[in-house]
Amino acid sequence: VRDPLNALQWEGDRLFILDQRKLPKSIVWIEARTAENVARAIETLAVRGAPAIGVAAAYGVALASLQQNATIPRIQKAIDRLRSTRPTAFNLFDALDKMEAVLELSHDDLSKRLIQAAIQYHQADREACMKMARAGLKLFGKDERILTYCHTGALATGGIGTALGVVKFAFAKSRVCEVYACETRPLGQGARLTVWECAQAGIPVTLICDNMIGALMSTRKIDRVLVGADRIARNGDTSNKIGTYTLAVLAARHKIPFHIVAPMTTIDYSLRSGKAIPIEERNADEITRITPGLREQKKIKIWNPAFDVTPAKLITSFVTETGIHTPPFAKLPVNPT
C-alpha cells in the first residue's frame, strides 16, 4: 500500500502520482510512464502545488529520456511540452531549467544522469520542506491558532509541505493548537486536501468558506496566517492561489501576522515586481459546475483567474529553507544552487 502523503513516487522507470482530484473520497494512483503522462497530470491538476509540479516535471524529463526512441531533440521537446502545462508556478520552470542544463552538459549516460537529477531535485525539495519547518518554528508562541489557505502540505510538495509543513511541525511541538482552513473556490483544495491532511496529523481543524475570513478574524482569535506561494518576484510581491491577496488585506486590517512559506525555487529573480507575474485563467466550468442550470445561460460571463498577487508590503515575513526573511525584501537571498 502506497503512502498517500508521499504523493510522487519514483520507481526506477515510472512515476506514481497520487490523483489529488479524487481526494478525500478515494485514493487513486496514476502510473506515468511518459513525459506526456506527467504533462497531462499537471494540466488536469491531478498533481498541483508549486513545488510538487516542479518535482513531477523533473521526473517527466527523466521519463522522456527512458523512451526507446529517446534523442536529445525529443527530450528537449518533452521539456518544452512540460513547460507549457501551467504558466504561474515558478518551480516548474526552475525544475525544467535545471533538467535542461543537465541535458546540455551530459554527453554519455544521459538517461542515468537525468534520472539522478530528478531524484536529486525531489530530495532537495524534501529537505527544503524540513528546513522550512525548523526555521518556521521560531514564528510561534504557544498554542497558536493558525489560518491557512488552499493546500500547502505533503501533497503539494516533495516533502512534508510548505506552510502546512511548518504548521504540522509546530503542532507536534505544541506551538500550534488549532488550524482554520479556507475552502478555496473553485477547486476546493482547502476543503478536500488541507482538512484531510490536518485530520491525518491529528490537528483540530475547522473549515470555513473563503468569504468567512473577515467574520472569523473579527469574532475569533487568530494568531497567525501562513500560506504558500506560486511565484515570488525580486521585491517580495507574491502570487499564490486566488484569494490570497484578499486574505492578506484582511490580516493587515486585523493586525494578524501574515507569512509566506516557500522554497527558494519559487523566487523568480528575473521579475522586479509582481506586476509581471503571468496569471493563469482557467475554464468557466470549474466555477459553474456546482450550480444546476448556470452553464446553460449563455449571456453570463465567468472570470476564473487561478492566482492573484499579494504586494510585499502586506507580507510580514518569508520562511524559506535559508531562514526567515523580513522586509525590505529587495534583498531576498539568492538561490545558492
Added chain:
Amino acid sequence: VRDPLNALQWEGDRLFILDQRKLPKSIVWIEARTAENVARAIETLAVRGAPAIGVAAAYGVALASLQQNATIPRIQKAIDRLRSTRPTAFNLFDALDKMEAVLELSHDDLSKRLIQAAIQYHQADREACMKMARAGLKLFGKDERILTYCHTGALATGGIGTALGVVKFAFAKSRVCEVYACETRPLGQGARLTVWECAQAGIPVTLICDNMIGALMSTRKIDRVLVGADRIARNGDTSNKIGTYTLAVLAARHKIPFHIVAPMTTIDYSLRSGKAIPIEERNADEITRITPGLREQKKIKIWNPAFDVTPAKLITSFVTETGIHTPPFAKLPVNPT
C-alpha cells in the same frame, strides 16, 4: 404563467411563493395556505432576502387568520412561530410587529384587516424599492461598472429589489454599463439569482468566486459596490450576507465607494451597534455537500455563519426610501410608520 420576478403573489386566500432554491434550473411555485407553510418556506430558504422575508411573514399572519379554527391566541401563536424562523433579518420582526399591532387593535373583521395590513406591507416595500432606485440614481456617473454581492433583486423583496433594484434602474438610465456578481458561498445566491436576474434585464454580467474580489479590484476598474442589508444598528453598523465585511474592507483599501441599499424596515433602532446583532449559524451540510467524501470525515469541524457585520466606518452611504444618508450615521432617519 406567473412572473418569476414577482416572487410573492397573494391570491385572496393563499400565497404563491417562487421557490428560489430551484433557480436558475427551474421555476417552481410553492402554494402556501397556512402560516406554517410560510414559516417552512422561510426556514428552508425557498424565500430569502430580508425584505421578502418580511413580506412573506406578513402574509403568513393573514393566512393564520383565514383558518377555520382561527382565534386570536392561534394567530398569536402563528406570529411567534414565524418570528422563530430566522434570527438576523430585521424586516421579519418589523413585519410581525406591525401585524401584531393590527391583531391587538382590531375587534372585528380581524381576518380582513390582517389581509389588508399584509397587502399594505407588501405595497409599502414595493414603493420603497422604487424610491430607493430613484434616490440611488444620484450615486452614479456614466457607464459605471458595479460590483454586487449575494442577491438583492426582485426575488429578495416585494418590489424591484434593493441594491440590484438601484443597479437595474441605473442601467436603464445608462448610468451603469456592467455588473460583477459574486458567487456567495455556500448557497450561491449570486451565482444562481443575481446573474439570472441581470441577464433577464439585459445587463452584461460577469460572475466571480468570492475569493476573486481582491484580484478584480486590483486588475479591473470597479466604480462602485452596492449591497443590501439584513439588519442595520442605530450607529450604521450593518449585518448582511457572510462575506460583505470582507468586500467592504477590500473596497476601502481600493478607495471604491461602498453603499448599502435597504428599506427603513431594516433598521433596528433598539441596537446601539452591530455587536448586538444576532448572527445565524447554519448547517455544515450547506458547505460540505459539494465535496465528495468531506462529510464522512467526522474529525473535521465546519463553521457556517450566514451573516457578518460591516462597521459603519467602512460604509460610504446608505440608500433608503428617504434618500441617501452619509456619515455620521448616529442620526439615521427614524422610521416614519
